[in-house]
Amino acid sequence: MLKPLTLTAALLSTPAFAADTPLTVVSWGGDFAAMQDAALARPFAEATGQAVRFLDTDDPAGLVKTQVEAGNVVVDVASVGQGAAMRLCAEGDVEPLDPAALLPAADGTAAAADFMPGTLGDCFVPTDIYSTVIAYDRQALETAPRSAADFFDLDRFPGRRALGRTPQFTLELALIADGVPAAQVYELLATEAGVERALARLDGIRDQIVWWDAGAQPIQLLADREVVMAHAYNGRVYKAAEVDGLPLAILWDAQLYEVEGWVIPKGAPQPQRARDFVAYSTSAEAQLRSAAILPYGPPRLSAQALLENPGADGRTTLAPHLPTAPENMANALFVAPEFWADHETQLRERFTAWLGQD
Amino acid sequence: MQNALDPHAAIVTEASGGAATLLTTADGQPLARALARSSARARRRAFLLVAPLLLFVVVTFVIPIGQMLHRSMYNAGFADNMPQVSAWFQENPAGTPIDEAAWGALAADLQLAAGNRTIGIVGTRINYDVPGTRSLFTSTGRKARDGFPPPYRDSLIEADAKWDNPTLWRAMRSASSAYTANFYLSSLDRTRDDDGKITTVPERQQVYVMLFKRTLWLSLAITGMTFLLGFPIAHLLATLPMRKSNLLMILVLLPFWTSLLVRTTAWMVLLQQQGVLNDIFVWLGVVGPDGRLQMIYNRTGTIIAMTHILLPFMILPLYSVMRTINPSYVRAARSLGATSWTAFRRVYFPQTLPGLGAGALLVFILAVGYYITPALVGGSTGQLISNMIAMHMTETLNWSMAAALAALLLGGVLVLYWVYDRLVGIDNLKLG
Numbered sequence: 001m002l003k004p005l006t007l008t009a010a011l012l013s014t015p016a017f018a019a020d021t022p023l024t025v026v027s028w029g030g031d032f033a034a035m036q037d038a039a040l041a042r043p044f045a046e047a048t049g050q051a052v053r054f055l056d057t058d059d060p061a062g063l064v065k066t067q068v069e070a071g072n073v074v075v076d077v078a079s080v081g082q083g084a085a086m087r088l089c090a091e092g093d094v095e096p097l098d099p100a101a102l103l104p105a106a107d108g109t110a111a112a113a114d115f116m117p118g119t120l121g122d123c124f125v126p127t128d129i130y131s132t133v134i135a136y137d138r139q140a141l142e143t144a145p146r147s148a149a150d151f152f153d154l155d156r157f158p159g160r161r162a163l164g165r166t167p168q169f170t171l172e173l174a175l176i177a178d179g180v181p182a183a184q185v186y187e188l189l190a191t192e193a194g195v196e197r198a199l200a201r202l203d204g205i206r207d208q209i210v211w212w213d214a215g216a217q218p219i220q221l222l223a224d225r226e227v228v229m230a231h232a233y234n235g236r237v238y239k240a241a242e243v244d245g246l247p248l249a250i251l252w253d254a255q256l257y258e259v260e261g262w263v264i265p266k267g268a269p270q271p272q273r274a275r276d277f278v279a280y281s282t283s284a285e286a287q288l289r290s291a292a293i294l295p296y297g298p299p300r301l302s303a304q305a306l307l308e309n310p311g312a313d314g315r316t317t318l319a320p321h322l323p324t325a326p327e328n329m330a331n332a333l334f335v336a337p338e339f340w341a342d343h344e345t346q347l348r349e350r351f352t353a354w355l356g357q358d
Numbered sequence: 359m360q361n362a363l364d365p366h367a368a369i370v371t372e373a374s375g376g377a378a379t380l381l382t383t384a385d386g387q388p389l390a391r392a393l394a395r396s397s398a399r400a401r402r403r404a405f406l407l408v409a410p411l412l413l414f415v416v417v418t419f420v421i422p423i424g425q426m427l428h429r430s431m432y433n434a435g436f437a438d439n440m441p442q443v444s445a446w447f448q449e450n451p452a453g454t455p456i457d458e459a460a461w462g463a464l465a466a467d468l469q470l471a472a473g474n475r476t477i478g479i480v481g482t483r484i485n486y487d488v489p490g491t492r493s494l495f496t497s498t499g500r501k502a503r504d505g506f507p508p509p510y511r512d513s514l515i516e517a518d519a520k521w522d523n524p525t526l527w528r529a530m531r532s533a534s535s536a537y538t539a540n541f542y543l544s545s546l547d548r549t550r551d552d553d554g555k556i557t558t559v560p561e562r563q564q565v566y567v568m569l570f571k572r573t574l575w576l577s578l579a580i581t582g583m584t585f586l587l588g589f590p591i592a593h594l595l596a597t598l599p600m601r602k603s604n605l606l607m608i609l610v611l612l613p614f615w616t617s618l619l620v621r622t623t624a625w626m627v628l629l630q631q632q633g634v635l636n637d638i639f640v641w642l643g644v645v646g647p648d649g650r651l652q653m654i655y656n657r658t659g660t661i662i663a664m665t666h667i668l669l670p671f672m673i674l675p676l677y678s679v680m681r682t683i684n685p686s687y688v689r690a691a692r693s694l695g696a697t698s699w700t701a702f703r704r705v706y707f708p709q710t711l712p713g714l715g716a717g718a719l720l721v722f723i724l725a726v727g728y729y730i731t732p733a734l735v736g737g738s739t740g741q742l743i744s745n746m747i748a749m750h751m752t753e754t755l756n757w758s759m760a761a762a763l764a765a766l767l768l769g770g771v772l773v774l775y776w777v778y779d780r781l782v783g784i785d786n787l788k789l790g
Binding site (some may be wrong): 059061062065086087089090091092096160165166190196209210211213214224225226338339341342343344345346348349350352353354355356 | 474475476477478479481482485486489490491492493496499562563564565568569572630631632633655733734737738739741746749750751752753754755756759
């Protein structure tokens with residue numbers, strides 16, 4: 001009896017009553033969700049009166065899939081990687097999103113043309129570009145590594161290295177270090193010979209590798225001086241070096257960049273508000289606001305152009321730390337979601353078998 | 359001595375009075391019925407008392423486990439979304455050449471699935487059996503929005519030459535029935551060859567059997583370690599005076615109350631190459647600065663950390679059993695001339711078996727399913743089958759495969775439980 005009463009009271013007392021139900025956004029937690037809250041959700045709440053509530057998980061795509069399959073969706077918007085978004089989209093777990101509903105660039109360019117080519121999806125609007133890079137300990141190494149091949153050079157750069165215990169990123173890095181041009185990496189990895197070539201390259205440093213599972217681990221390993229070089233996410237390296245003052249530096253050669261963005265689960269409780277939030281939070285201004293907090297690149301070309309022009313607002317100091325900075329993109333590889341959707345299981349099995357050899 | 363108020367006594371008297379007399383209670387009802395009614399009432403009450411728990415177990419355990427087991431052999435991703443070509447497979451037995459009708463059915467289904475946004479489910483299902491085909495479905499699906507013109511074979515092969523692949527058609531035939539054993543085959547590193555016979559996958563792709571064996575072996579090793587370390591402690595706890603043993607008990611339980619992650623991280627700090635233990639070794643001169651031991655991020659690390667974490671599960675049942683062992687048995691054995699070793703081996707140890715059995719079973723079963731510790735400290739050689747299950751749950755999103763692996767693990771544990779029951783007897787189990 002109490003519940004309908006309080007509900008009615010709430011409906012009567014607030015003029016914008018529907019906004020009382022907060023929009024539920026599921027994201028990765030930590031600094032990343034804090035950035036999204038400060039740069040995207042709060043300004044949205046101020047502009048529209050619609051409160052936003054964050055849920056933290058280390059697997060937003062799995063959460064969306066579980067909720068949609070169970071027919072009990074509580075999430076309105078989810079932050080997922082492009083690969084996961086493509087899979088969810090092709091399996092009908094997320095709503096199609098019309099690029100025409102997104103905000104155009106300041107100069108009037110339609111959103112569809114403003115996003116970097118290949119980043120906007122049928123059900124997916126990019127929020128940021130992050131990258132897996134080689135981070136190294138400036139104090140432990142006498143000379144700074146110059147290329148991905150140096151990561152595999154134990155003579156000139158002795159010491160252990162940390163790599164993610166996943167074929168994704170690791171195999172790509174090994175092939176680029178072996179001299180394969182970035183553009184041919186996936187063509188080669190689709191063949192058995194290419195996979196064996198990558199694993200042979202890894203065999204060369206095998207007993208010097210420490211494997212990590214969570215994104216915080218490589219930074220911790222570097223901080224503990226357990227390793228001298230590590231494959232790590234650029235935002236975390238930036239924070240450890242610039243904010244926490246660790247002697248770390250990033251080698252941008254062979255950076256592996258990926259796109260993160262929003263999807264709306266099928267059957268989301270507030271689909272229209274979710275669409276409003278997606279449109280609002282993927283504008284060039286919103287992307288600049290988030291890049292000012294964490295150095296993940298803005299996927300909109302108009303926002304990237306603004307970052308390159310030094311401005312008086314202080315937002316531009318991050319530009320050289322972004323994966324999208326032109327000098328950092330020299331030998332970059334776009335982590336192809338289609339390729340991994342096709343080959344992930346097979347490559348993981350092969351990779352695990354390789355790892356398990358004694 | 360018979361008391362007139364004792365109802366049992368009354369029954370005995372009446373029963374001895376003559377077999378023909380129907381026994382009745384004080385209010386004249388037949389005794390058998392009254393007894394049945396009252397015991398039924400007691401049973402009902404007992405059932406109602408456990409009903410919430412039963413409901414809870416059914417809802418949160420039996421149903422999900424049942425669904426998981428079902429999922430491991432049921433995947434309707436292809437059959438549901440590709441009805442026409444599935445029907446063609448039903449009508450035409452294996453070996454029938456792929457005719458234009460089949461190609462037409464495939465073209466129509468692709469268009470349907472692309473329109474329904476289910477093409478990804480179909481592609482993912484076939485991709486399990488033929489890696490690299492998921493994008494074939496999704497990319498053809500994009501071209502299929504307006505349908506394909508006949509002849510269908512030519513237009514589909516024009517859309518993508520990969521359609522003309524007998525392995526792909528065999529996989530589609532196998533997927534056209536929703537019930538499949540393929541996930542179990544994959545979980546045992548098996549696959550079907552071109553003739554449909556079961557063969558092992560190439561050696562470089564074999565991983566699950568190796569992981570099952572490693573899980574079994576490591577769990578046994580950890581159980582053995584907890585026994586070796588836990589037995590003396592439990593004995594000490596059981597024999598010390600109460601005040602001292604309570605203090606020791608807190609030391610045993612303290613890690614138990616600490617978060618699993620904190621304990622695992624503490625082991626990292628202690629065991630890593632720049633860690634506390636290695637620093638001490640170098641300081642003592644046991645190893646040189648370049649010869650720091652690798653004690654974590656490998657199998658050793660997994661065994662050490664898991665042994666520590668699971669130790670209380672061995673100590674507590676052992677302790678509770680040891681407390682009840684009467685010390686005069688051992689004293690009697692000694693006074694009859696047994697050496698202390700014989701007295702321990704033949705008198706004391708056999709009495710601890712119920713606790714040992716319970717502890718070993720607990721530790722082993724927990725170790726078999728352990729996930730987070732091997733993930734954090736296991737490195738490349740300390741990974742267990744649970745890490746593979748987690749990977750299929752969260753990363754490849756192949757839940758059928760995760761379910762098949764989990765079902766095999768469950769089956770394996772049940773077999774071991776059965777063996778234990780045959781060898782030791784489950785009645786001898788004493789948890790506390």
